[in-house]
Amino acid sequence: MNFKKIELIFFIAFIVLDIFLFTSYMQKDDLVESTVNTFSNNTTDSIMKSIKNDQISYSSLSTKKSSGYYLASPVKNTLRNEAARLHDVLWSYNDQKLTVSFDNSVKLKNVKNPQTTLNILTKDKTRVLYGEDYVYSKSLSTKNVVVYTQKIRKLPVYATNGQIRFNIKNGYVLNYSQSYLSNVQVLKEQKPIISQKRALIWLYQYNKLVNNSTVKWVHLAYTRLLTVNGSVIYIPTWVLAVESNSSGSIQYRRINAFTGAFMEQN
The missing domain is CATH 2.40.128.690 (YycH protein, domain 3-like)
Structure with missing residues (x-):
């Protein structure tokens, strides 16, 4: 043999x-x-x-x-493979997490309700990948970090995987980190x-x-x-x-x- x-x-x-x-x-x-x-x-x-x-x-x-x-969900580099679709940003990728910085910081229309601006931003496919799969989580968010959770089978994902975390300073969105569950079975x-x-x-x-x-x-x-x-x-x-x-x-x-x-x- x-x-x-x-x-x-x-x-x-x-x-x-x-x-x-x-x-x-x-x-x-x-x-x-x-x-x-x-x-x-x-x-x-x-x-x-x-x-x-x-x-x-x-x-x-x-x-x-x-x-x-x-x-x-298989461990895949989906975000890294799709990151080239993003425009007007700088990005890096490490350990299944995509980190994105905007060329120009995004101003929040309402600091007390950041989702007003971020709901629009997450739907912009040139700035956020698969943003339509995430929803705003008021419970997990703080003044400086706004969290969006991926939704699967009608439930949010409360884990480091499957989330977008926007970093906020003085009313501006500076950058975000993202992880994504793909090919969920x-x-x-x-x-x-x-x-x-x-x-x-x-x-x-x-x-x-x-x-x-x-x-x-x-x-x-x-x-x-x-x-x-x-x-x-x-x-x-x-x-x-x-x-x-x-x-x-x-x-x-x-x-x-x-x-x-x-x-x-x-």
């Missing part, structure tokens, strides 16, 4: 192993998912009372359930998603809610799970912004929307 045939056999075996490991991971998720609905109404009410007793406040939470998908059939309220309960039970704090918002979005054979896997995730009432600092917490499992920050 020659070397090329041996190399081909090992390559195929490696791919099969990757598929087996990822399938096993999702099957494990299915087993964990069976525990999601084990709480009785009395237990839920008791936990919500404990949350309030710990001086953790929150706004109205939905009990509505929905469904979602596992998604995969559905890996598995629709799966049920836990409710917004259930996500808060799970987070509290994992002891990841700080006493004397405020849950500013609870959003459903796609976040990164793992990397398999050159593709990044994304899942629906409940992302919670928790602000300490004493220090004012904000922590972002993630709950797997399929299983209720706590997910470490990445």
Whole structure:
């Protein structure tokens, strides 16, 4: 048997192993998912009372359930390959992220509502690539950084991948960085998603809610799970912004929307 045939056999075996490991991971998720609905109404009410007793406040939470998908996006240099289409800018590319500086800074029409200007800018294909795939995120934006998230299967992407981050100074847009999920594929059939309220309960039970704090918002979005054979896997995730009432600092917490499992920050 020659070397090329041996190399081909090992390559195929490696791919099969990757598929087996990822399938096993999702099957494990299915087993964990069976525990999601084990709480009785009395237990839920008791936990919500404990949350309030710990001086953790929150706004109205939905009990509505929905469904979602596992998604995969191959690691590609799509933005670098298309960057030549941009005009009147300087750009650089590194680690799947495109950084763009304008020859002439863009003035915001309304500093308090930057999306008024940026919604128009993102639709200009000579200045922003695939801008129509992104939407303004008020929750993730600050005075100096305005964030647009890529939207996939009706959900935003809350990860370093799939976002445009505009840098603002003195009412002008100086530059932006962009990452993009391309060729997104559905890996598995629709799966049920836990409710917004259930996500808060799970987070509290994992002891990841700080006493004397405020849950500013609870959003459903796609976040990164793992990397398999050159593709990044994304899942629906409940992302919670928790602000300490004493220090004012904000922590972002993630709950797997399929299983209720706590997910470490990445």
